[in-house]
Amino acid sequence: MKNPTLHRYATRPGFYFTDDGGADVVVRSENADQVWMSVIEPLGRPTAFFNEAIRLVDDPSTPFVAQIRNYPVSTRIIESLNLRETLFRMSGPNYGLWYVHLPKAWDGMRYGFRVDGTWDPKHGVRFNPYKFLIDPHGKGIDGRMELDPAAFSYQCDIVDGKVKGSAWGAMSTIDSLGKVPMSVAIDDRDESKHEGEPDHPHVPWSKTVIYELHVKGFTADAPWLPAELRGTYAGLAHPTTLSYLQRLGVTSIELLPIQAKQDELFLQERGGTNYWGYSTLSYFAPEPSYATRNAQRKGAAAVRKEVIDMVRALHEAGFEVIMDVVYNHTCEGGVEGPTVCWRGLDTLTYYRQQKGNPGRLEDTTGCGNTLDFTNTPVVAFAIDSLRYWAKRIGIDGFRFDLAASLARLDGEFTKHHPFLYALRSDLLLGNLKIIMEPWDLGNQGWRTGQFGLPFGEWNDRFRDTTRTFWLSDVAAGTKSGSIGMQEIATRLCGSADLFATDPGRGATASINFVSCHDGFTLTDLTRYAVKHNEANGENNIDGSNTNHSANFGVEGPSVDARVEAKRERAAMNMFGMLLLSLGTPMLLAGDEFRNTQEGNNNAYCQDNAITWLNWDWMRKNSDSPERRRIDAVSELIAIRKSLELFHHEDFFTRLTQLGLLKPSSRVQWFLPDGTTPMEGDWFDTSIRSFTMRLTSNEEVDVLIVINGIDKAMDFHLPADSMWKCLWSSAVTSGDEPKRKTVRVRKTAGAAAATVPPTPEDNVWRVPALSISLIQQIDW
Numbered sequence: 043m044k045n046p047t048l049h050r051y052a053t054r055p056g057f058y059f060t061d062d063g064g065a066d067v068v069v070r071s072e073n074a075d076q077v078w079m080s081v082i083e084p085l086g087r088p089t090a091f092f093n094e095a096i097r098l099v100d101d102p103s104t105p106f107v108a109q110i111r112n113y114p115v116s117t118r119i120i121e122s123l124n125l126r127e128t129l130f131r132m133s134g135p136n137y138g139l140w141y142v143h144l145p146k147a148w149d150g151m152r153y154g155f156r157v158d159g160t161w162d163p164k165h166g167v168r169f170n171p172y173k174f175l176i177d178p179h180g181k182g183i184d185g186r187m188e189l190d191p192a193a194f195s196y197q198c199d200i201v202d203g204k205v206k207g208s209a210w211g212a213m214s215t216i217d218s219l220g221k222v223p224m225s226v227a228i229d230d231r232d233e234s235k236h237e238g239e240p241d242h243p244h245v246p247w248s249k250t251v252i253y254e255l256h257v258k259g260f261t262a263d264a265p266w267l268p269a270e271l272r273g274t275y276a277g278l279a280h281p282t283t284l285s286y287l288q289r290l291g292v293t294s295i296e297l298l299p300i301q302a303k304q305d306e307l308f309l310q311e312r313g314g315t316n317y318w319g320y321s322t323l324s325y326f327a328p329e330p331s332y333a334t335r336n337a338q339r340k341g342a343a344a345v346r347k348e349v350i351d352m353v354r355a356l357h358e359a360g361f362e363v364i365m366d367v368v369y370n371h372t373c374e375g376g377v378e379g380p381t382v383c384w385r386g387l388d389t390l391t392y393y394r395q396q397k398g399n400p401g402r403l404e405d406t407t408g409c410g411n412t413l414d415f416t417n418t419p420v421v422a423f424a425i426d427s428l429r430y431w432a433k434r435i436g437i438d439g440f441r442f443d444l445a446a447s448l449a450r451l452d453g454e455f456t457k458h459h460p461f462l463y464a465l466r467s468d469l470l471l472g473n474l475k476i477i478m479e480p481w482d483l484g485n486q487g488w489r490t491g492q493f494g495l496p497f498g499e500w501n502d503r504f505r506d507t508t509r510t511f512w513l514s515d516v517a518a519g520t521k522s523g524s525i526g527m528q529e530i531a532t533r534l535c536g537s538a539d540l541f542a543t544d545p546g547r548g549a550t551a552s553i554n555f556v557s558c559h560d561g562f563t564l565t566d567l568t569r570y571a572v573k574h575n576e577a578n579g580e581n582n583i584d585g586s587n588t589n590h591s592a593n594f595g596v597e598g599p600s601v602d603a604r605v606e607a608k609r610e611r612a613a614m615n616m617f618g619m620l621l622l623s624l625g626t627p628m629l630l631a632g633d634e635f636r637n638t639q640e641g642n643n644n645a646y647c648q649d650n651a652i653t654w655l656n657w658d659w660m661r662k663n664s665d666s667p668e669r670r671r672i673d674a675v676s677e678l679i680a681i682r683k684s685l686e687l688f689h690h691e692d693f694f695t696r697l698t699q700l701g702l703l704k705p706s707s708r709v710q711w712f713l714p715d716g717t718t719p720m721e722g723d724w725f726d727t728s729i730r731s732f733t734m735r736l737t738s739n740e741e742v743d744v745l746i747v748i749n750g751i752d753k754a755m756d757f758h759l760p761a762d763s764m765w766k767c768l769w770s771s772a773v774t775s776g777d778e779p780k781r782k783t784v785r786v787r788k789t790a791g792a793a794a795a796t797v798p799p800t801p802e803d804n805v806w807r808v809p810a811l812s813i814s815l816i817q818q819i820d821w
Contacts, residue, residue: 065147067142068140090146091145107171173381175382183223243360247691251292266283287361295361301324325427354436363438446480447482455489501552501555526725549693552624674771687738694709734748
């Protein structure tokens with residue numbers, strides 16, 4: 043049976059160009075009394091709607107919002123802004139949607155909405171037609187919000203840079219046009235738009251190495267780029283940038299948010315900025331400030347094209363592109379925040395209200411509001427946005443910030459949430475890499491491992507275990523630390539205790555990391571015992587106080603060679619743990635060359651040298667500490683990629699109900715004396731040194747040798763083979779594990795035969811506080 047013709051307005055919200063030269067526009071507002079679409083044109087050009095629109099009278103006694111109710115199409119002139127606003131009264135609501143057909147529409151057209159309805163803040167209803175609202179589905183953005191009374195739906199003043207007024211007070215009657223952003227229409231009907239698009243790399247999970255970076259900060263000071271490309275999408279797509287990433291060896295580039303952003307109110311009040319970008323203004327439009335100045339001048343379509351070109355360049359170079367997304371809250375913040383979109387369209391539809399107090403918003407994000415993913419239109423909105431970025435922009439996967447907030451029903455987390463099912467079942471999204479940050483600030487917000495198939499999840503347990511074992515336990519200097527062989531072995535084997543939740547779910551679901559954008563860099567973990575966030579202007583009370591870091595006797599940079607040697611060994615130990623564990627490793631950009639944020643573990647508001655990667659090491663000689671580290675890290679990534687032992691999703695081993703490691707045909711364990719650990723050894727936290735043997739029928743075995751004490755030790759390696767060192771965390775200091783005795787033993791006679799090794803041949807001296815990878819060889 044042939045599908046019936048789709049009714050003109052039987053569609054989801056959005057801006058749809060039509061073949062008659064106009065456009066259908068649909069927006070959701072379930073509780074509004076009236077919605078207008080607003081088209082903004084410059085006064086210096088003739089209006090496209092001269093014959094349709096009724097000119098409004100500039101009469102102070104009759105506000106324009108009272109006049110626009112009288113006409114289907116009306117227009118007004120704002121001399122102070124040199125703009126003309128034409129308002130089209132929309133039809134609705136029909137199933138919560140409002141519609142209008144524009145007789146004319148063009149690529150680059152600036153537009154928005156005005157919404158009228160009840161003003162009742164105590165019941166969470168804050169409609170205000172004086173506020174110009176962007177389109178939630180708009181593909182382009184122009185302008186930014188100014189800290190001005192006009193941007194707020196309630197009456198307020200700005201006193202000494204602070205907003206003074208009550209969100210439960212009277213409605214503001216100041217027009218916000220010119221003080222808030224506008225949406226920009228982009229015509230996407232070109233059927234050739236995907237021509238020349240390179241194939242997506244489609245890197246298997248088992249071969250994925252993620253690299254988290256900030257588009258601006260990665261190249262803001264890049265010496266290989268001309269000034270106009272630094273800190274831009276085009277700068278990330280530059281051949282030299284791509285060559286650097288290829289030499290490092292990572293496979294998948296995870297971008298901090300590139301959806302259009304707006305600074306939170308408290309940051310605007312103190313003149314700050316949200317550098318990270320976790321404050322979304324538009325879920326369809328890219329952030330314009332990361333585009334080149336030339337693209338910004340040309341407008342929203344050119345900005346988006348630069349993003350598309352960046353993604354294509356990364357694909358051509360063999361990289362996947364994963365995008366960090368923030369659907370848990372919006373930039374509007376709490377009820378005291380500005381009105382730029384969702385609050386003005388329909389707070390009750392988009393945001394969760396507190397039970398028993400609908401005037402207040404539920405906040406499980408710490409950002410003032412939480413989008414209501416119990417509401418089907420909100421789920422559909424997020425899915426539409428994700429599909430757009432995947433299909434039109436070419437994104438290969440998404441990492442969801444504070445994902446627990448997206449999976450709450452009646453306030454409680456459930457892996458059976460409709461949004462998670464929508465992601466799983468979507469033909470496009472279900473085949474992408476989907477990564478969850480498995481926590482939020484709500485009730486029982488820590489949910490690591492509980493999202494189930496097919497999602498990957500950030501493994502904070504891996505992070506804390508690795509830091510504690512190699513840093514804080516070492517700094518404590520006691521014989522018995524808080525982390526022992528049992529915990530380390532579990533993390534090395536893929537964290538089955540957390541991620542073996544569903545039949546078929548494998549170790550790659552564990553996104554292993556030691557550092558990320560949020561917290562200390564890996565180098566700062568070894569330089570600072572406490573955070574130093576004074577530059578944030580919050581009296582150093584922001585950011586986590588639990589970092590499991592160590593300064594090795596000196597807080598901050600040191601010129602003491604012994605201190606620096608200990609720090610570098612600790613850093614390489616954490617890299618070794620990260621890249622020799624089963625699971626999906628994620629590196630923070632800059633960690634590979636000792637990047638520092640000067641002890642700031644919450645640099646979200648630092649758009650400056652604190653967060654921009656420092657590439658000065660490129661100007662140093664070839665034997666600099668930075669180059670030694672990057673060589674060691676890239677070598678380890680290459681070794682990991684060469685070993686089929688890591689290219690699968692099965693866990694190496696699992697835990698019994700008693701917490702013991704089950705015997706496995708793929709992994710064997712040895713103490714330094716060559717004996718097998720007994721039951722009590724697993725839980726003895728004074729045992730910090732052991733050998734892990736990974737076996738394979740297809741390739742030679744490897745050993746992961748961990749010496750977790752501060753002195754060199756003799757390790758008796760398995761006597762059935764000979765071994766060679768592939769990589770060691772001690773390599774940057776010119777050290778590595780070595781056999782204590784090296785003997786060439788052959789039988790006499792012309793036809794000499796090699797004599798099998800003896801246990802004495804496999805006693806190795808292993809450097810203090812090190813992790814090493816040793817490979818089986820023929821004797």
